[in-house]
Amino acid sequence: PLGGFVRFKGENDPKVSGGLAAANPWVRLAVLFAGPAMNLFVGIILSAILFYNLGEPLLNHVLVKQVALNSPADQAGLRVGDLIRMVDNQEVNSVEELHSAIYANLGHPTQITYQRGDQVSVITLTPRDPPPEEGAIGIQMGYATKPISWTAAIPRGINAAYEYVRAVLSLPIRIFQGETGPEEGRLVGYKGMFDIYQEIQSPLWFFMVITISLGIGNLLPIPALDGGRIILILPEILIRRRIPPRYENVIHLVGFAMLLMLLLYINLQDFINPVLLPK
Structure with missing residues (x-):
């Protein structure tokens, strides 16, 4: 799921008999779509x-998944498996609602209504300025779940x-409109991915995200990527004129050099400005 490089026979030289560059444009188009399509397929699986x-x-059952030792939640008696129902008599039906309600009360005593088994209880705690590696009250939030069958899991997958593809494609628009901060939408390199991997609870989710992201990224119309090669095939299909291979190779070479510089910049940023996941 971390990507791989494949060099086809005659990839850049149409004079090579039986090579990729010598194939008709529809065959080349299918080959270029195959890699990203497989990334997306594996992501679905x-x-x-x-x-x-x-x-x-x-989604309306906010679950306490972890409690930090000596945190406000721990001292007030919250335990793993508790369901958070209300904050200051206001219902919370999502992780986002609970997060917003807690952080709106930093430094102020706050009533938390929670359910443990069949018993509903109320506690009072004071959300703090979050210390490193912990949240304002010291819990990891999540959702309660119910088991489902394979036949139900596939359409949900x-x-x-x-939804993930849609979120990624709409990210530039959301950043431009101010709905998402630049820090949340930043690109990350190898160190950034490792930092995220250390923080998440599900490695399988991590590899799913990486795999789908690779599929999307490879389809971007950037020279040297599959998407860039697809764009250069389109004139041959639409107007029956092929871009001379020597020009196409130069375009891909320049694109590859720019990608390397971008990769270097992104990885340097991972050290200068490390990834910090919200608590």
Whole structure:
């Protein structure tokens, strides 16, 4: 899932008999789409496995997944497995709602209504300025889940992959409109990916995201990537004129050099400005 390089016979030279560059444009188009399509297919399979193994989230049941030792939540008596129902008598039906309600009360005593088994209880705690590696009250939030079958997991895996693709493609627009901060939408390199991997709870989810991201990235119309090669095939299909191979090779060479510089910049940023996941 971390990517791989494949060099086809006659990839850049149409004079090589039986090579990729000598094939008709539709064959080359199919070959170039095959790699990203497989990335997306594998991402769907990994997503379906996740749903089957972990169950379907119950989005109106906010679950306490971890409690930090000596945190406000720990001292107030919250435990792993508790369901958060209300904050200051206001219902919370999502992780986002709970997060917003907690951080709106930093430094102020706050009532938390939670359910443990069949018993509903109320505690009071004071959200703090979050210390490193912990949140304001010291819990990891998540959703309760219910088991589902393989037949139910597959369509949910497809939908989850679709929603992720849609989120990635709409990211530039959301950043431009101010809905998402630049830090949340930043590109990360190898160190950044490792930092994220250390923080997440599901390695399978991590590999699903990487795999789908590779599929999307390879389809971008950038020279040297599959998407860039696809763009250069289109004139041959639409107007029956092929870009001379020597010019095409120069375009890909320049694109590859720019990608290397971008990769270097992104990896340097991972050290200068390390990835910090929200708590």
